[in-house]
Amino acid sequence: MTLHSHKGLMFILDGLGDRPVPELQDRTPLEAANTPTLDKLLSRGIGGLMDPLAPGVPVDTHTGTALLTGVSLRDAQFLRRGPIEAAGAGVVLQNGDVAIRCNFATVEKDGNGFLIKNRRAGRLREEEVAELAKSLQKVDLGCGITGSIHPATQHRAILHLSGPELSAAITDSDPMSGSPLRIKTVIPHDPGNIRAAKTADVVNRFIRIACAQLPDHPFNRARRKAGRLEANGIICRGAGEMLVLDNLLHYLKLKAALITGDCTIVGLGRLLQHTVYTSPVFTALADTDIDAKIQTGLTALHEHEIVFIHLKGPDICSHDFNPTGKMEFLERFDAALAAVPIDDLVIGVTGDHSSDSIQGEHSGDPVPSLLFSPRGRRDLCREYGETGCCQGALGRISANHFLISMLDMMGSLHNYRSEDTKYYLM
Ligand SMILES: [Zn+2]
Incomplete structure (x- = not known):
């Protein structure tokens, strides 16, 4: 039997989830944004709400990102900024x-x-x-x-x-x-x-x-x-x-790359021994070159099985109490995403945590998320957003399980032994 596998591209939109805001007619920035590409991916895939650590618990960027990039729930609690x-x-x-x-x-x-x-x-x-x-x-x-x-x-x-x-x-x-x-x-x-x-x-x-x-x-x-x-x-x-962290992706012998302009995430990626791509045009702000990041990600897919593209813009806008800026960033992201060919890729879109643009800080709200695979299941979700994902087939899912579900869609779990529970149980 020939096993068919796909490569995976995960977008980590920093601080993606939000709460309804009056200046956007009581919609969240993601709900208010015009996002035809994301809506198309969701319509052909499945949606859900992702909890980084546990429902209601706000997390730091490095914790949320570590959990999405192969660190177990058990190990993520030991991450500290110093060694990162x-x-x-x-x-x-x-x-x-x-x-x-x-x-x-x-x-x-x-x-x-x-x-x-x-x-x-x-x-x-x-x-x-x-x-x-x-x-x-x-x-x-x-x-x-x-x-x-x-x-x-x-x-x-x-x-x-x-x-x-x-x-x-x-x-x-x-x-x-x-x-x-x-x-x-x-x-x-x-x-x-x-x-x-x-x-x-x-x-x-x-x-x-x-x-x-x-x-x-x-x-x-x-x-x-x-x-x-x-x-x-x-x-x-x-x-x-000093941390020696087990990583699911290394365990599965998958080569992973992380694309980011944020210095903490550069450090995290190096600590986790993923290939890290950064550039002066990746500013870790809302003005970052999204097209360049996506092109770097598509190139990195030649050498890696899974590529993570981290975008800091949404979180920066939330910390600046700027929900309209967040909405505009998400629209720019959606337009850039149209350049990604989807016929042979598994695509994940999520965030490291939610950020509340009224309070200007991270919140414990779950993150609207989607998974798309050319041969994957579909559900009834059509509009990518906090409301549009809440009845999706992914349900309420943890960051670890989001990654594992994506790897399963990629056909990358052949070597995984179900008795090795450390990557999906605390
Ligand atoms: Zn963050």
């Missing part, structure tokens, strides 16, 4: 290391602590961060532990801790919001966790050393002279340990 950003910056972590996401900030001494005058020191350029990072390499923090700063994209950086008995179960020094803003003392989540208590101590020590050294850096002397904001302090968040 580290992977994006090319920082190699050894087993037991801890990575924490950082900003250089403008701070001012205040008693025993520091007030934050500007969280990003006025948004530094990458080469400026690289220059500052050179002065903070292998800083001795005691107990055989060292800390180094590595530049990441734009104003971002990574604090990489190496040494014995570290733990990432610690709080952030970055207060995120509040007035006045003050660098927080890092503490262990559980005071009884000795490794975490030690790690919190060394992070606090690193911050104090950085705040003492940075004002003397030639970069800051020049900034001071020019009356500009100094990058004289460090704030950090999202501590995580």
Whole structure:
């Protein structure tokens, strides 16, 4: 018997789902958008509502995207921004290391602590961060532990801790919001966790050393002279340990590619060992070149069995309280999607989570989703949207099961053993 298989193309529209908004006559941006291509795919495929983690639970972009790209529900809860950003910056972590996401900030001494005058020191350029990072390499923090700063994209950086008995179960020094803003003392989540208590101590020590050294850096002397904001302090968040994550796609020996302009998703894709395609024209904003992303995806299909195209635009519009912009982005996406040949491809369209354009934040609402296969089933869904998908044949489906259903349609589950439940059970 010859087994027929299809290649798969999944679109991950960041923050796709939404709630009805008055400015769109009580429709969601997706319902209000004119989307003939998506409606056609849905009419020839099946629709449903996808819960990334669990019904009603809002998730981060990296969690929702990881679940759609082969990480199990069990492992997704261990994902942290530190190691993801580290992977994006090319920082190699050894087993037991801890990575924490950082900003250089403008701070001012205040008693025993520091007030934050500007969280990003006025948004530094990458080469400026690289220059500052050179002065903070292998800083001795005691107990055989060292800390180094590595530049990441734009104003971002990574604090990489190496040494014995570290733990990432610690709080952030970055207060995120509040007035006045003050660098927080890092503490262990559980005071009884000795490794975490030690790690919190060394992070606090690193911050104090950085705040003492940075004002003397030639970069800051020049900034001071020019009356500009100094990058004289460090704030950090999202501590995580090196992760070795099982991945369903590797288990099935499928080659996967991820196309994105978003630096966190670049890091996630590298961490998950998918091929990552990025480009300056993929801006991770609503102005991204959607056609170029789709063309890159179609080319990547020659070398890979499944390709994920991540588009950040819808989520950016929601965070900007801009449902009309979100609707217009989805219309542009729909027009670009018409270039995808559908005769031999399995196509999935979904999102990493829903985003509420009135509140400007992620919500726990399920994401309207569709699966199309040239030989697949059909249902009665006709209009792609929150309402139009809710009675579809996919029903209420998890992100893991959405991927598995797509792989089954592709004919890629021949090697899958039903007793190996880790990819579809918690
Ligand atoms: Zn997102």
